[in-house]
Amino acid sequence: MKEKLIYGIQQIGIGVKNADIAFKWYATKLGADALIFDDSNEATYMAKYMGGKPRKKRALLGLNMQGGGGYEIWQYTNRKPSKPENEFKVGDLGIQFPFVKTNNITATYNRLKISNENILSEIKKDPSGVKCFFLKDPFDNILKIKEHTSFYQNKKIDVGGIFGAAIGVSNIDVSLKLYKDVLGYDKVIFDKTDNFDDLENLKNGSKRFRRILLTHSKKRVGGFSKFFGTSEIELIQCLENEPTKIFKNRYWGDLGYIHLCFDVKILKVLKEECKQKEVPFQVISQPSFNMGDANGHWGYIEDNDGTLIEFIETNKVPLIKNLGIHINLKNRNPKKPLPNWMIKAMALKRVKI
Template identity: 75%
Template sequence: MTEKLIYGIQQIGIGVENADAAFKWYAQTLGADALIFDDSNEATYMAKYMGGKARKKRALLALNMQGGGGYEIWQYKERKPAKPKNEFKIGDLGIHFPVIKSRNITATFERLKASNENILSEIVLDPDDKKSFYLKDPFDNILKVKEFSNFYADQKNDVGGIFSAVIGVSNIDESLKLYADTLGYETVIYDKTDVFEDLSSLKNGNKKFRRILLSHSEKRSGGFAKLFGESQIELIQAIENEPDKIFENRFWGDLGYIHLCFDVKNIKQLAKECSDIKVPFQVISGESFDMGDANGHWGYIEDFDGTLIEFIETNKVPLIKKIGLNINLKNRNPKKPLPNWMIKAMNLKRIKF
């Protein structure tokens, strides 16, 4: 196979101080209660982003089985993670927040409000005329909840997983070489420069920005594409102020959103295409790398502003460890989706509190 495939947004990495507390909150509050892996070992390949040496860590992948990307909850084992030097403001360079799909935005808002969650805004109208609102998790990370109709399953939860990410960039036109041309988010839903009412509740939200919301015209197919579903990327560029770099002078794994990860096939071809636009892979694993009981081939690039983007070519997903039951993707037709029964079997990974 010579072409690369982008199956969808697999997860956003979140650096935290307490992985157990973070998993419990995301499971109970946002329905991401399927624990796909729980990996405690030494991170070696990413040493260049961790002060030049390997570090012991714990990483948990949590998915909402109604569909969408998940959360890789990441904790240093022997190091206190650093906070951002500056308070986050809209337009800064890096991952602003994930966008979580809601099938009923009013019901989601009222549920979270009744639970005394830290809601940052009322329900607002985005430039694409979709309703959304902002909240903060207990670990000081901003999340955006937005109405979206594409769900894999209905488990009577008002929210699914992640279907988009908002990323601050210094030059949208340059960034499109990666996000639109190489990763296939070539459909422009809107491209506007203005002061936006929907950002007004966030720091710096009263300034002028250029925002472009991207989607993909080609339906993703194969592997877990049905579970991850349709996805979008929003790029935002500050016009009136000089942005800070969110992870400046900090390590990968420090507090906040540490990377955006795509589920892919044929990393070798993807590496060539990224190199062609001068965003070469900075890190790449062996072709069969164990992540707890899961296995895959993965690598990282930096976008034009240094934001870490991860790509994972999944080989194996564990279902029942005791009997060695796994989902094996390595030798499957990469364009053939996994059968529904196999994806639904991942509900065996759900944790009850």
């Protein structure tokens, strides 16, 4: 019997006003300069999350070739995206911030400080004892820069891609049914209830929370699993105030973190499992869907609080468009990882800025 495979966190979606400016920042400051696709068309499948009708958009996917998930920079082209009704507070329902891996946190901190980026805290340790600090991009999105040992390759830049995210939930125990049982984050790194020093520089961060940090006990195998590496999910639950939904009264694609995306295989098996676990797919594309020059099969579910989780079964990744050279994943052994030369060939997609 075929089984689902989760290769890792592929990307986090970020709604922005100007995709070119956003891509440039993530490429130059966080090394995500491999432009995997640049897609401008009408988003039709997600109409239920966009006011009930298709919307024109532009989406760019940038990867850091040192490994980890990327950034899907997403911009409406026929409407002005709206910002949150209220300023983000720790514990609000939705994606709080991604985890960006660094192999030298002091170097990363100093480099960003010298370039006058908006650093929100000094280097501290989170409850797992790992050094981290918080950064705000020019578009008001918070990122957690955190030490990590799983790098696909080490180049000159001190940061890699995304290896996790913190998600605000109303009830951790209920949310674990999805994040642990379906997504496979079954290993608890910590589960603590307290006031936390590492959050105190963020709005609402001095309050008391329950926080649980999860990773996967089983090593991811196949496809791009070596490139994406190990990953973590942190669930944060408010205990002293009523959280608000970050995307309350707004559309998918409006400003902020719009989804967390996992690279998967055997999507139809995952779809059936999600249905059985009472987190059914809300949206699913046709089996062969073009995303710019890339191609795949994708769908979305909602967690218990409405946060959107995307799954993509990638069929094709373009390398050199004019020559028709691409990575074909459709008929490969799903448990066999891509060879290193093939993954490193994606460096051909790097953009000089």
